[in-house]
Amino acid sequence: MTPENAPEGAPRSRWSDLDRPPLNAAALRRAMLRPGGLWTSLDVVPTTGSTNSDLAARAASLEEGAVLVAEEQTAGRGRLDRTWTAPARSGLFFSVLLRPGADVPVERWGWLPLLAGVASATGLARAAGVDMSLKWPNDLLVKIEGEERKTGGILAERAGQDAVVVGIGLNVTLHADELPVPAAGSLALANAISTDRDPLLRAVLRSLEQWYGDWRAAGGDPGPSGLQAAYAAGCATLGRTVRAELPGDRTVTGEAVALDGDGRLVVATEDGERQPISAGDIVHLRPAG
Incomplete structure (x- = not known):
């Protein structure tokens, strides 16, 4: 029986949508x-507001490497207070708890969302067979169909003095x-060879463990760890004309020419200035004509 012909008011079961089966928490563990x-615990919950909020609230009692996955998020959050919503079991919505600790200076923790992007893109490229890029x-x-679409997002937030919660949402x-x-997309619409969420999640977590381990072993230095080069190689923003919408209603328009050692986007403006952007919303502009 499908959701469309189920009796009105009938309770939904784990088999309500056979195209979207539940994650197998035991097998994932x-x-x-x-x-x-790296991974010390892994919990899957049917629904929650935000896995980032839940994990941050429990951070003091958890070891590094805790993973929280939700089959559905009702108040998922992105950067700049944007919301992230999707039907239940239609994507991967999860957060991980990391403690870079004494190995990595705090000023290098800003690389964690970029690291999560590289890890997600490389893991999914192998497991889903899709060519992913980073904005x-x-x-x-x-x-x-030849058009870039956003299929995932990353949000990193401090949790206390020594922890960072990194959330990943993927359609x-x-x-x-x-x-x-x-402007949104999904792996299915990109003709992925697999949309089985269990192996996709395993692939991302394994990739994240590898990249995080290499970055941490290098003291968070994006050069020796290979992170800066990998991000630049996979970044669709570099080489493009962009508009950076900055706090305080300021904008900067120019060519995105580099990623500096702090993970900032360097934009070359028409007057020859090179301006590093550390926070803001980036719009990829189409070439004139």
Whole structure:
């Protein structure tokens, strides 16, 4: 029986949408939790407001490497107080707790959302077979009929003095009529070879563990860890004409020419100035004509 022909008021079961089966929490734990590994706990909840908020609230009582996954988020958050909504079990909505600690100076923690972007893109490229790119600072892009569409986003937030919660939201099986805005996309619409969320989540977590380990071993230095080069190689923003919408209703327009050692986007303006952008909304502008 499908949701469309179920009796009105009938309770939804885990089999209500066979195209969107639930995650197998037990299998995910067996695959991801291992002695000496980064991931120390993994919980899957049916629904919550925000996995970032939930994990941040419990950060003091959790070890590094805690993972919280929600089948549905009712108050998912993105940068600049934007909301993130999607049908239940249509994507991956999860957060991880990291404690870079004494190994990484606090001034380098700003690389964590960029690291999560590289890890997500590389993991999903292998597991889903889609060519993903990164829009600075925290968007995951796919191409659908030749057009770049946002299919995922990343939000990193401090949790106390020594922890960072990194949240990742990814549209997996959303149909065209379910997209929140026309510029959004999903792995399914990008013709992914797999939309099975269990192996996709495992791939992202394994990739994140590898990149985080290398970055931490290098003291958070994006050069020796390979992070800066990897982000630049996969960044669709570099080489483009962009408009940076900055706090205080200021804008900067120019060519995005580099990513500096602090993870800032360097924009070359028409007057020859090179301006590093540390926070703001970036709009990819189409070439004139």
